[in-house]
Amino acid sequence: MLSGLVSLVTISMSDKRTDVLSLAKFLPYQLSITSNAVSNRIAQVYRCEFGLKVTEWRVMAVLGDGGALTQRQLTERTLMDKVAVNRACKVLEQRGLASREPNAQDGRSHMLALTSDGWTMHDRIVPLARDMERRLLSQLNAEERVTFESLLLRLRDQSNKLGPAGADSAYGAD
Amino acid sequence: MLSGLVSLVTISMSDKRTDVLSLAKFLPYQLSITSNAVSNRIAQVYRCEFGLKVTEWRVMAVLGDGGALTQRQLTERTLMDKVAVNRACKVLEQRGLASREPNAQDGRSHMLALTSDGWTMHDRIVPLARDMERRLLSQLNAEERVTFESLLLRLRDQSNKLGPAGADSAYGAD
DNA sequence: GCCATTTGATTTCAATTGCCACTATGTGGT
DNA sequence: ACCACATAGTGGCAATTGAAATCAAATGGC
Numbered sequence: 001m002l003s004g005l006v007s008l009v010t011i012s013m014s015d016k017r018t019d020v021l022s023l024a025k026f027l028p029y030q031l032s033i034t035s036n037a038v039s040n041r042i043a044q045v046y047r048c049e050f051g052l053k054v055t056e057w058r059v060m061a062v063l064g065d066g067g068a069l070t071q072r073q074l075t076e077r078t079l080m081d082k083v084a085v086n087r088a089c090k091v092l093e094q095r096g097l098a099s100r101e102p103n104a105q106d107g108r109s110h111m112l113a114l115t116s117d118g119w120t121m122h123d124r125i126v127p128l129a130r131d132m133e134r135r136l137l138s139q140l141n142a143e144e145r146v147t148f149e150s151l152l153l154r155l156r157d158q159s160n161k162l163g164p165a166g167a168d169s170a171y172g173a174d
Numbered sequence: 175m176l177s178g179l180v181s182l183v184t185i186s187m188s189d190k191r192t193d194v195l196s197l198a199k200f201l202p203y204q205l206s207i208t209s210n211a212v213s214n215r216i217a218q219v220y221r222c223e224f225g226l227k228v229t230e231w232r233v234m235a236v237l238g239d240g241g242a243l244t245q246r247q248l249t250e251r252t253l254m255d256k257v258a259v260n261r262a263c264k265v266l267e268q269r270g271l272a273s274r275e276p277n278a279q280d281g282r283s284h285m286l287a288l289t290s291d292g293w294t295m296h297d298r299i300v301p302l303a304r305d306m307e308r309r310l311l312s313q314l315n316a317e318e319r320v321t322f323e324s325l326l327l328r329l330r331d332q333s334n335k336l337g338p339a340g341a342d343s344a345y346g347a348d
Numbered sequence: 349g350c351c352a353t354t355t356g357a358t359t360t361c362a363a364t365t366g367c368c369a370c371t372a373t374g375t376g377g378t
Numbered sequence: 379a380c381c382a383c384a385t386a387g388t389g390g391c392a393a394t395t396g397a398a399a400t401c402a403a404a405t406g407g408c
Contacts (some may be wrong), residue, residue, distance in 0.1 A: 018234070020239045021300045023232065023252070025324060028216045033253055034326045037333040042202045044337070052295045053364095058197065065194045072386060079207055083366070100278035106269060108386045126195045133201060133365045135336055139328050149201060149323045154313050156387065159211040162309055163218070246356060255396070260357065282356045293396045 026057055031155075038136060045128045050121060057125070060114065063098060064122045068113035070103060086162040095123060206328075212310060213324060219302045224295060229254055229262040231299070234288065238296045242287035244277060271295060 010164060023029045039054075042128040046052040058078045066077065066091070071089060075082045089112055092098035097118035114122060137145055195202045219323045220226040226234070230251045237243060240251065245263060262295075263286055266272035271292035274284040288296060311319055 009200050021235050021303060022239050023235050026226075026303070027311065027319070028212050030323065030326050030330075032213050033207045034330045034333075037330050038202050039206055041333050041336055061195050061197050061200075071388075079368070081201065082387075087365090089389095103386095105387080106374070109180070110387085132336075136329060137201065137334055139332050144257045144325060145201070147321060148317060149316060151314065151322045151325075152204050155202075155310060156208045156211050158310055158313050159208075159215050162215055162306075172289060176371090244356075249356095256357075257359095258394070259394095264358095280356075280404070 041136060042129060042132055045132055045170075046125050048127060052125075053088070053091075055084045056091055059085065059088045059092060060097065060113075060118065060122050060125075063112060063114045064119070064126070068101075069104075069113040070109040070111060072109060074112065092118065176247070204286060215310060216303060216306055219306050220299050224299060226299075227265075229258045230244075230265055233259065233262045233266060233286075234271065234292065234296055234299075237288045238293070238300070242275075242285040243278075244283040244285060246283065248286065266292065 038061075043054055046057045052132055055078075058080065059074055062077045066073075069077070071082065071085050074080075074089070075085045078085065080088075087102075089098065092112075093100060097117055098112050099115050100112055103109045103111050140148065198310075213297075216229075217228055220231045232254060233248055236248055236251045240247075243251070245256065245259050248254075248263070249259045252259065254262075263272065263274075267274060270289055272286050273289050274286055277283045277285050314322065
């Protein structure tokens, strides 16, 4: 709006910048900072109180949801790097939150599952995470939430369509 | 599905898990992976072709938008850590894309601005970034884009309300 | 004017992360 | 059965990153 006025006045200036990219108007940037803000809120829940990192919590959540899994399966479901999964599993094992058992079907891999302690922690975190989600979404009505979810999905699909799996990295937390 | 069958058979088992957190249904997780997918697409534009990292491009974008600024101002506008800003500026300066000049108002800081080369690169990247944004959003109509932007903003506001600036970190790229 | 405090920028150091290579096991062709 | 090749997991190293410490300049009280 101001630049509009300026251009009226300085029409003939040759060095007028017409093509600036205001980050504030750039939707991918907005998406990024919003995601980070939300991620940090959620991460607080399990980082501060339970000393879990994002990767570790993601693995716990997936194990809680899907039962015993191999690291390969965890890698698929968490969309994390296999090394990150491996390290998270190692930590969980050392803390007694998950156990490894030999995989009868494949001697190379192990089946990972939550231990009793792991379940206890999991069951304490889930309600807290849900509660934080509820508070974050409290300003959106039911319809808006559905819309938002749908828009996110379509954006993700489109992104995948534009380039199959582009140099993935950096999980901002969930 | 299998667990569903099992629960029919073992209805009275006391350890039936009712409170799993399926990541796929957890909105903060969806937001996170969507943001990463989009960020990686955008980052390709300036990483592959121009060898810029996220932090560096953000600084360039803000300088392109706001003219000469101090690092402090850049930190505010990019929402990045001041060390990250400092390192990005150093790189840009070494590559001859930005220049530092003494700040008359404050001897501690310098005014950073894009050089001629910096502008040239900036003006080549902006259309490409916009184009990628356009392609990413091609599945959304005008109304949906406005809605999406508004929802993101409200989510961000709510997040900030829930806890003033919580241990910020990890910018997933923009 | 002078000292204490604050602020902008920078350096240093420890922790985290990603990438590459390696081991071990499994799979399929001949 | 043997070989080449693919796959699961792991260790090590280099690069990235964040937090705290440091330096330099400015600000405010007296």
